[in-house]
Amino acid sequence: MHANVKQNVVPLITPGLKVACSQCNLRELCLPFDLSDEDMGRLDSLIGGGRKLKRGQHLYRAGEPFESIFAVRAGFFKTDVLTEDGRDQVTGFQMAGEILGMDGISTEVHTCNALALEDSEVCLIPFTELEMLSSEIHSLQHHLHKVMSREIVRDHGVMMLLGTMRAEERLAAFLLNLSQRFSARGYSPVEFHLRMTREEIGSYLGLKLETVSRAFSRFQDEGLISVQQKHIRIVDIPRLKTLLAPPDGRIG
Amino acid sequence: MHANVKQNVVPLITPGLKVACSQCNLRELCLPFDLSDEDMGRLDSLIGGGRKLKRGQHLYRAGEPFESIFAVRAGFFKTDVLTEDGRDQVTGFQMAGEILGMDGISTEVHTCNALALEDSEVCLIPFTELEMLSSEIHSLQHHLHKVMSREIVRDHGVMMLLGTMRAEERLAAFLLNLSQRFSARGYSPVEFHLRMTREEIGSYLGLKLETVSRAFSRFQDEGLISVQQKHIRIVDIPRLKTLLAPPDGRIG
DNA sequence: AAGTTGCATTGATACAGATCAAAGGGGTGC
């Protein structure tokens, strides 16, 4: 990955990259949701263009001033938090239609890093202007709140995963989550390409990369999935789902 | 705790409990932040009164329709998520000035339970009305966004804790976090009363209650803290902080 | 004041996942 030596170069807005929510087939997943044509137009004119990123480039880094949130148009990202003492926690993986950067609102400074895991495209949404517009368009305001709330709920799910699940359960939950999200975007729910390394999966799931690799192998041995490097095929979704319930089943 | 047999009774709004942000000494920590007198008055008239809860009573439960967020006026809460298969994860502990219930915005239904760990009081903030007001008062809107964003950032911190830290590090981080929050409210940063059980701490930190207990004992043996049941005195804050850095220190 | 009940502490043992180590394979960049 020699391209990575250039990862310090902050990519500029791609001049020719026109974006318009009104034309976007991700609009059901993304911000605009259910706006009138007129309001959609106002949102279009707010979106500050797009930005293309090569694999390995940072969309933003912790410490940079916060100005915009981003909508993933295409590609795949990871976000991670880094502490002074060198700990590194992947906090999420984002795909088309998902919003990045809301961590920066609270302090006006980004608190995590967002890195493109493949060549990607995002829409830039200047936050101050979004706030102004959303105070005029109630459904936009409400949808923004829903998006932020959804992020909070998602985070609770990750806490649940990290706090209560064993390694295989975590990985099963991870695969099923990816499956569901790919499916919602019109891709196969059973066959997909992992954009992240075992180490990144491990960081997200609170496991070491070897543990992730072993769990993949065991799933394959048991006929649940087929793995070949980053290519995954889920063979038995129902049985994968049963892994999420502990052996003794429901209690109480 | 026979009083708990009544915990199913949903507490109603306490009729006589008048609340006013303008009079509240928590306003710097809570929603209003820096409003003009006039705007403060409008916010006051929106707040739908207060509610008192006895220890053991639920403020809301997962599945209930979402209508309001809540500001803790006094007391102490925990929030937890419960899965169908019986897993239980404490997602946070909330004290005076902190906001509860933002998880419910995304689906219009609460996704977690909020339980009073001691006799408590909250302000009811009807969310639809808050949105309406916040589209008129820009600084209120922005502050609401900051509060939600802060929750996201906090969640990332918990992920970091659950994903990368060992038991003693988690407990040290937990104690230091409590210390800092008590301090911000004018209480002693070194001496406080835990409102939650070892099991609840364990659930929050992804540990078993025995592990929490042992870690407390070890901290005491090493002269870092003094523990007597739920009473904690932090003897050596600096040394407690060093526990958060791994033995080899900063890397890279 | 005694009894009850839940919570906390402590010890012994078991086990899941981390760590250490080595080899093979595939994608990437030149």
Added chain:
DNA sequence: GCACCCCTTTGATCTGTATCAATGCAACTT
């Protein structure tokens, strides 16, 4: 198209935390 390097896999061993178990403590009830 080739070579290099990173990623992945797999094995052996170690260790931190869970689990199982029993006792102690404290608050609340009656």
